[in-house]
Amino acid sequence: MFDFQVLGADGKARVGRLSTPHGAVETPLxxxxxxxxxxxxxxxxxxxxAGMQMVLANAYHLMxxxxxxxxxxxxxxxxxxxxxGPLLTDSGGYQVFSLASRRQVTDEGVVxxxxxxxxxxxxxxxxxxxxxxxxxxDVMMQLDECPPADASADEVARAVRxxxxxxxxxxxxxxxxxxxxxxxxxxxxxxxxxxALRAESAQRLVELDLPGYAVxxxxxxxxxxxxxxxxxxxxxxxxxxxxxxxxxxxxxRDLLAGVAAGVDLFDCVLPTRNGRNAQAFTLAGRVKLRNxxxxxxxxxxxxxxxxxxxxxxSRAALRHYVQAGEMLAATxxxxxxxxxxxxxxxAIRQAIAEGCFARRSAEWIERMYPP
Amino acid sequence: MFDFQVLGADGKARVGRLSTPHGAVETPLxxxxxxxxxxxxxxxxxxxxAGMQMVLANAYHLMxxxxxxxxxxxxxxxxxxxxxGPLLTDSGGYQVFSLASRRQVTDEGVVxxxxxxxxxxxxxxxxxxxxxxxxxxDVMMQLDECPPADASADEVARAVRxxxxxxxxxxxxxxxxxxxxxxxxxxxxxxxxxxALRAESAQRLVELDLPGYAVxxxxxxxxxxxxxxxxxxxxxxxxxxxxxxxxxxxxxRDLLAGVAAGVDLFDCVLPTRNGRNAQAFTLAGRVKLRNxxxxxxxxxxxxxxxxxxxxxxSRAALRHYVQAGEMLAATxxxxxxxxxxxxxxxAIRQAIAEGCFARRSAEWIERMYPP
Numbered sequence: 001m002f003d004f005q006v007l008g009a010d011g012k013a014r015v016g017r018l019s020t021p022h023g024a025v026e027t028p029l030x031x032x033x034x035x036x037x038x039x040x041x042x043x044x045x046x047x048x049x050a051g052m053q054m055v056l057a058n059a060y061h062l063m064x065x066x067x068x069x070x071x072x073x074x075x076x077x078x079x080x081x082x083x084x085g086p087l088l089t090d091s092g093g094y095q096v097f098s099l100a101s102r103r104q105v106t107d108e109g110v111v112x113x114x115x116x117x118x119x120x121x122x123x124x125x126x127x128x129x130x131x132x133x134x135x136x137x138d139v140m141m142q143l144d145e146c147p148p149a150d151a152s153a154d155e156v157a158r159a160v161r162x163x164x165x166x167x168x169x170x171x172x173x174x175x176x177x178x179x180x181x182x183x184x185x186x187x188x189x190x191x192x193x194x195x196a197l198r199a200e201s202a203q204r205l206v207e208l209d210l211p212g213y214a215v216x217x218x219x220x221x222x223x224x225x226x227x228x229x230x231x232x233x234x235x236x237x238x239x240x241x242x243x244x245x246x247x248x249x250x251x252x253r254d255l256l257a258g259v260a261a262g263v264d265l266f267d268c269v270l271p272t273r274n275g276r277n278a279q280a281f282t283l284a285g286r287v288k289l290r291n292x293x294x295x296x297x298x299x300x301x302x303x304x305x306x307x308x309x310x311x312x313x314s315r316a317a318l319r320h321y322v323q324a325g326e327m328l329a330a331t332x333x334x335x336x337x338x339x340x341x342x343x344x345x346x347a348i349r350q351a352i353a354e355g356c357f358a359r360r361s362a363e364w365i366e367r368m369y370p371p
Numbered sequence: 372m373f374d375f376q377v378l379g380a381d382g383k384a385r386v387g388r389l390s391t392p393h394g395a396v397e398t399p400l401x402x403x404x405x406x407x408x409x410x411x412x413x414x415x416x417x418x419x420x421a422g423m424q425m426v427l428a429n430a431y432h433l434m435x436x437x438x439x440x441x442x443x444x445x446x447x448x449x450x451x452x453x454x455x456g457p458l459l460t461d462s463g464g465y466q467v468f469s470l471a472s473r474r475q476v477t478d479e480g481v482v483x484x485x486x487x488x489x490x491x492x493x494x495x496x497x498x499x500x501x502x503x504x505x506x507x508x509d510v511m512m513q514l515d516e517c518p519p520a521d522a523s524a525d526e527v528a529r530a531v532r533x534x535x536x537x538x539x540x541x542x543x544x545x546x547x548x549x550x551x552x553x554x555x556x557x558x559x560x561x562x563x564x565x566x567a568l569r570a571e572s573a574q575r576l577v578e579l580d581l582p583g584y585a586v587x588x589x590x591x592x593x594x595x596x597x598x599x600x601x602x603x604x605x606x607x608x609x610x611x612x613x614x615x616x617x618x619x620x621x622x623x624r625d626l627l628a629g630v631a632a633g634v635d636l637f638d639c640v641l642p643t644r645n646g647r648n649a650q651a652f653t654l655a656g657r658v659k660l661r662n663x664x665x666x667x668x669x670x671x672x673x674x675x676x677x678x679x680x681x682x683x684x685s686r687a688a689l690r691h692y693v694q695a696g697e698m699l700a701a702t703x704x705x706x707x708x709x710x711x712x713x714x715x716x717x718a719i720r721q722a723i724a725e726g727c728f729a730r731r732s733a734e735w736i737e738r739m740y741p742p
Contacts, residue, residue, distance in 0.1 A: 036695040037688070043417075043699065044683065066666065066691040074669055074687055082683035295437065298445055312415065312453035316445055317408070320437040324407040327698055328414065 002138070002184045002211055004243045004264075010352040012235045012262040018054075018243055020086040020138035021182055022078065025053040027243065027264035028348050030255065030341040031088060032272060036061045037071070037081045040272045041331045042338070044082045050307060050335050051342030055083055056267045059132050059140075060092025060099070064116045068134040076136030088139040088267075091128045093163075093188070094216070094247070097146040105145060107162060125169040133179040140179070141214065142170040144188040149222050156192040163190045163216075164204035171208050184211035186245060192217060193226045195233055202237035212243040215263070219248030227254060231261035238262075252281070252344060252368055256361045259348055271341050275334025278322045282340065283367050287315065289333065294319040307339035308332075373509070373555045373582055375614045375635075381723040383606045383633040389425075389614055391457040391509035392553055393449065396424040398614065398635035399719050401626065401712040402459060403643060407432045408442070408452045411643045412702045413709070415453045421678060421706050422713030426454055427638045430503050430511075431463025431470070435487045439505040447507030459510040459638075462499045464534075464559070465587070465618070468517040476516060478533060496540040504550040511550070512585065513541040515559040520593050527563040534561045534587075535575035542579050555582035557616060563588060564597040566604055573608035583614040586634070590619030598625060602632035609633075623652070623715060623739055627732045630719055642712050646705025649693045653711065654738050658686065660704065665690040678710035679703075 003019040016027040032039045032047065034055045039047055047055070057077055062068060074080045077087055096103055096112050103112040109124030125143045132140035144163040147155050167187040174185045187205035191197035205213055215234060218227045227249075238244050245265035246258040255266050271281065278289040282302040287294070289301075300310035301318070309318070309332040321329035344364075351360040374390040387398040403410045403418065405426045410418055418426070428448055433439060445451045448458055467474055467483050474483040480495030496514045503511035515534040518526050538558040545556045558576035562568035576584055586605060589598045598620075609615050616636035617629040626637050642652065649660040653673040658665070660672075671681035672689070680689070680703040692700035715735075722731040 036691070036697055038692055038697050038699045041698050041702075043679070043702065045679070046414075061695075065695060066687065070667055070687060070691075073667060074685055080685070080688045080691075082688075296441055296444060308414070308416070314445055314451070316437065316441060317451045317453075320407070320441075320451075321409055324432075324436060326407055326409050327412050327701065328409045330698065331412075331414065331702070 001182065004212070004241065006240065008353050010355050010357045011260065013259050013348075013352045013357045014240075014262060014264070015349050015352045016243065016264055018086070018264070020184070022084060022086045022138050025086055026349055028259045028345050029054060029265055030345050031056045031265065031267040032338055032341075033058075033267055033269045034081060034083070036065070037077060039338075041275060041327075041334045046308070046331070046335055047083070047338065048085070050338040051346070052338055054086040054088065056088050056090060057081070057135070057137065058092060058095060059089045059128065059135060060095035062089075062135060063092070063131050064114045064121070068131045072134040072136070078136065086139070087137040089132050089135050089137040089141065090247075091132065091141040091143045092123065093141075093144040094146045096123060097148075107165065109143070109166075125166040126173040129170050129173040129177065129179065129185070133174075133177055133183065137183065139184045139186060139212065140174070141186050142167045142188055144190060144216055146190070146217055147192065151192065153194065156190070156194060157197055160190050160197050160201045160204075163188060164201060167205055167208055167210070171210065186210060186212040186214050186243075188214045188216040188247070189234075189238070190217050191230075193222070193229050195229065198230060198233050199237055202234070206237075206239060210242070212245060213238045214245040214247050216247050218246065219250060219268075224254070228257065231257055231263070235262040253365050255344075256348070256365060259352075260358065260361060271337030272334050275337045276330040278318075278329060278333055280333050280340075281337050283364060285368055285370070289315060289319045289322050289329075291319075301333075301336050302340075305336065305339060305343070307336045309336040372553065375583070375612065377611065379724050381726050381728045382631065384630050384719075384723050384728045385611075385633060385635070386720050386723045387614065387635055389457070389635070391555070393455060393457045393509050396457055397720055399630045399716050400425060400636055401716050402427045402636065402638040403709055403712075404429075404638055404640045405452060405454070407436070408448060410709075412646060412698075412705045417679070417702070417706055418454070418709065419456070421709040422717070423709055425457040425459065427459045427461060428452070428506070428508065429463060429466060430460045430499065430506060431466035433460075433506060434463070434502050435485045435492070439502045443505040443507070449507065457510070458508040460503050460506050460508040460512065461618070462503065462512040462514045463494065464512075464515040465517045467494060468519070478536070480514070480537075496537040497544040500541050500544040500548065500550065500556070504545075504548055504554065508554065510555045510557060510583065511545070512557050513538045513559055515561060515587055517561070517588055518563065522563065524563075524565065527561070527565060528568055531561050531568050531572045531575075534559060535572060538576055538579055538581070542581065557581060557583040557585050557614075559585045559587040559618070560605075560609070561588050562601075564593070564600050566600065569601060569604050570608055573605070577610060581613070583616060584609045585616040585618050587618050589617065590621060590639075595625070599628065602628055602634070606633040624736050626715075627719070627736060630723075631729070631732060642708030643705050646708045647701040649689075649700060649704055651704050651711075652708050654735060656739055656741070660686060660690045660693050660700075662690075672704075672707050673711075676707065676710060676714070678707045680707040
């Protein structure tokens with residue numbers, strides 16, 4: 001049911017097909033964040049119409065509210081959120097280390113305070129797998145330890161070894177539960193910006209022969225240079241016949257850097273968060289719809305865009321909705337932004353297939369980020 | 372371009388067809404409120420899919436923001452809000468008397484403080500017509516004086532005479548501007564709960580031979596008994612060959628009372644406002660999605676409903692979205708509520724055509740409002 005095929009390559013960049021029990025998707029692929037079981041502001045049919053193929057949800061949020069048992073009783077996450085395409089759930093490692101107010105980490109696992117009701121919640125590699133098996137997404141992520149960007153070398157090294165140990169325990173739990181027949185488990189590489197630790201982390205994960213591998217810890221306050229250091233290693237560190245997922249990325253130029261380094265999957269809150277903040281992505285840079293310049297602008301956000309918003313609404317109308325506090329503004333700009341990422345990744349796949357990815361990528365970056 | 376035909380009747384209740392430059396609609400009809408140029412929380416395609424045929428917008432809000440000239444420069448209100456069906460704009464009389472913080476009313480017109488920026492804004496019957504001609508809706512409403520529910524008899528009588536005078540001036544301005552070729556002008560009956568004043572108000576309006584007549588001043592804090600008093604008179608007071616519009620109504624039982632009295636058009640914020648407050652309309656009464664009883668309820672809001680929300684989402688999923696503060700909750704419950712009003716008015720039209728409106732109406736009220 002779960003399969004990954006590399007269909008073509010251009011340098012380290014590659015085009016692939018990821019098959020899941022809920023259908024196949026083409027990579028490189030951008031996944032929007034449906035953290036609490038809905039991509040903020042858009043319905044599943046709007047998501048589909050915008051060209052989204054696979055959605056991320058977060059086990060951390062869903063285990064706290066409404067609860068994995070509630071989701072399971074409703075027929076699983078696909079049924080609850082009315083999304084019949086592929087779904088990936090993040091384990092919550094990143095959230096435990098960034099959202100939970102107090103946490104105690106041991107080799108066994110982590111105990112944290114819920115941001116919803118303050119309850120003391122234990123989470124282990126095994127319980128994370130059990131929760132994600134209940135949610136029923138097509139891909140589940142291992143529980144990992146995410147050190148902060150300013151962690152010491154010792155802390156980063158400990159996180160690498162602990163995360164690798166947790167990956168092994170997650171794999172064993174996943175196989176024992178029989179979840180491996182319906183759901184793929186991805187391991188998560190840590191190691192900060194130390195190439196040796198990154199290599200060690202990858203090697204330990206690869207020994208586990210997992211269906212996919214993620215690159216963690218690069219979106220957590222790291223610089224673009226730090227990300228480049230990490231990305232430089234992955235094609236050698238992570239097997240070419242497995243999907244590679246760069247977590248929490250992102251910004252179009254970072255996404256392009258990831259593709260160039262051999263990454264297949266991405267997720268980020270940017271298109272939805274910027275949608276709610278009235279900032280629209282285009283290949284000519286961001287359009288800030290709050291700006292007075294938009295007040296009488298009859299043009300759509302992007303004349304080349306085929307999204308619902310650009311086919312129906314002027315910048316002036318969108319700015320008016322923003323100014324008037326109309327929630328439709330958030331929905332409409334989010335739809336456009338999601339379509340932007342769908343079109344960008346489609347253009348990336350085409351460029352790789354045509355063998356001109358590096359040149360196209362440089363052109364896009366020059367247009368989007370003028371010096 | 373503008374025409375109204377009564378197609379059938381059952382007692383005072385009637386089925387009709389209202390033709391406008393943007394298409395024909397069947398009456399009795401419920402219009403959702405697109406106050407600022409969008410029905411809150413739903414896109415035009417979601418509105419259409421919910422079965423909405425005609426939308427109300429408010430000249431008061433739009434003249435203040437983004438401005439009637441901006442709307443006109445964007446091609447008019449239909450183009451700005453991407454709604455190609457019939458549109459009606461309210462003049463803003465009601466808003467001037469309820470929203471504007473300070474106002475001075477004379478026989479000439481009204482000067483008020485904008486709720487947006489505090490600016491001093493003059494509004495006359497003539498300028499209201501000019502503004503609504505700029506907006507370009509299919510139906511425009513006269514500027515009227517809306518006395519509060521606790522106004523004295525003298526105040527109500529003055530409002531009747533002033534509103535009638537303003538209706539005449541609005542009609543003259545509307546004809547002189549040539550707007551009568553593209554847009555219908557409706558007069559608004561006032562008179563509080565005094566049958567004699569209501570009759571006088573209607574008579575003065577009918578003398579103007581307007582394309583339609585509205586019943587004003589019954590949703591402004593009036594009791595159900597007061598509304599019944601007003602409704603009892605309208606079939607005799609307002610011509611049967613013109614559409615009758617009961618402004619700001621509303622609650623299903625009031626809408627049914629309006630239909631029984633011979634009303635054709637309705638508008639109200641209830642389906643959208645309740646949608647944002649997680650309250651869903653059904654023929655079995657309201658479903659309050661915040662209630663803990665919904666937390667594990669796998670049923671849709673209404674198993675008999677064919678709306679997008681009921682076809683895809685459980686009450687438990689909707690409650691989760693409400694609890695998690697997800698804006699999609701407002702959109703989904705609004706879609707259901709709009710569909711409820713579309714289906715209710717369709718059932719009303721069918722009942723009238725079958726000659727059993729009174730019996731069906733009594734059954735619906737018994738189910739929706741158990742004693």
